[in-house]
Amino acid sequence: MRTVLTIAGSDSCGGAGIQADLKTFSALGAYGMSVITAITAQNTMGVFDVRELDVDIIKKQIDYLYEDIRIDAVKVGMVSSIEIIDVIGECLKKNNAVNIVVDPVMVSKSGYHLLREEAKDELFKVLFPLAEVVTPNLFEAELITGAKIENLEQMKEAAVKIHNLGVRKVIVKGGHLTGDAVDVLYDGESFEYLTGTRIETKNTHGTGCTFSSAIAALLARGYTFQKAARLAKEYINGAIEHSLEIGHGVGPTNHFWNLFKKDGCINEPSE
Numbered sequence: 306m307r308t309v310l311t312i313a314g315s316d317s318c319g320g321a322g323i324q325a326d327l328k329t330f331s332a333l334g335a336y337g338m339s340v341i342t343a344i345t346a347q348n349t350m351g352v353f354d355v356r357e358l359d360v361d362i363i364k365k366q367i368d369y370l371y372e373d374i375r376i377d378a379v380k381v382g383m384v385s386s387i388e389i390i391d392v393i394g395e396c397l398k399k400n401n402a403v404n405i406v407v408d409p410v411m412v413s414k415s416g417y418h419l420l421r422e423e424a425k426d427e428l429f430k431v432l433f434p435l436a437e438v439v440t441p442n443l444f445e446a447e448l449i450t451g452a453k454i455e456n457l458e459q460m461k462e463a464a465v466k467i468h469n470l471g472v473r474k475v476i477v478k479g480g481h482l483t484g485d486a487v488d489v490l491y492d493g494e495s496f497e498y499l500t501g502t503r504i505e506t507k508n509t510h511g512t513g514c515t516f517s518s519a520i521a522a523l524l525a526r527g528y529t530f531q532k533a534a535r536l537a538k539e540y541i542n543g544a545i546e547h548s549l550e551i552g553h554g555v556g557p558t559n560h561f562w563n564l565f566k567k568d569g570c571i572n573e574p575s576e
């Protein structure tokens with residue numbers, strides 16, 4: 306079985322962060338492992354507190370996994386401080402990590418800052434060059450490029466600017482744009498639109514985490530990058546379509562929507 310590692314923060318309500326990542330890996334048929342960088346106290350209403358883990362235990366979690374296990378892909382999510390970013394960068398380089406998907410998590414949907422202000426540039430400098438793909442949402446792409454994004458043309462311009470920072474491939478996500486949910490993929494040569502009709506639901510907690518984890522799981526399973534991105538879009542679309550009315554706020558997506566068909570069989574992701 307192919308293996309995927311998530312390096313991210315814990316979301317106590319299970320819809321985003323490490324919990325979303327592990328569910329996504331399982332739903333897409335990959336064996337999931339986790340390195341926790343921070344613990345958040347959050348529910349569907351918001352994030353209320355955070356504890357970062359010591360860099361020493363983050364380093365040990367990564368190193369002991371690589372010492373023992375072949376890791377086919379890595380997803381990096383919430384990495385809140387300069388020290389945490391640096392240690393993850395060192396460990397990934399030292400262990401020759403492959404298929405790294407970096408989701409530059411900055412602010413939660415509820416507005417809580419999950420990345421320290423002073424750590425932003427470190428994330429760009431240390432982790433972006435290691436990534437096979439970086440997956441900013443609109444707000445993150447604006448922060449990275451310093452330019453306002455209000456339409457598809459500006460998403461494309463942002464993708465080029467981010468690529469020019471030394472990133473191999475970029476997907477600027479359009480979840481926060483009005484109209485259809487179209488993401489812009491740029492690989493340094495050409496653009497591709499990952500299209501999806503907007504689903505009218507308030508339950509979109511963890512969509513970004515789930516999408517980036519799906520790409521990592523599918524890369525681990527050997528799909529080409531373009532194919533992994535398209536299948537991941539199909540998967541997140543289904544997860545939002547079947548999202549769950551859990552909690553009083555922004556509910557989670559349904560990570561297992563693709564598994565529980567009428568006959569109860571587990572299916573391959575559709576091609």
Ligand SMILES: Nc1ncnc2c1ncn2[C@@H]1O[C@H](COP(=O)(O)OP(=O)(O)OP(=O)(O)O)[C@@H](O)[C@H]1O
Binds near residue numbers: 510
């Ligand atoms: N209402 C929606 N209908 C259809 N697709 C959506 C909707 N909202 C988001 N998406 C899709 O979900 C994926 C994640 O995008 P989004 O912009 O929500 O990420 P994010 O803001 O990083 O999420 P998070 O809140 O987890 O940080 C993208 O493919 C996006 O197009």
Ligand SMILES: Cc1ncc(CO)c(N)n1
Binds near residue numbers: 382
């Ligand atoms: C731990 C964690 N990571 C990422 C997100 C996405 O915003 C979240 N809400 N919580």
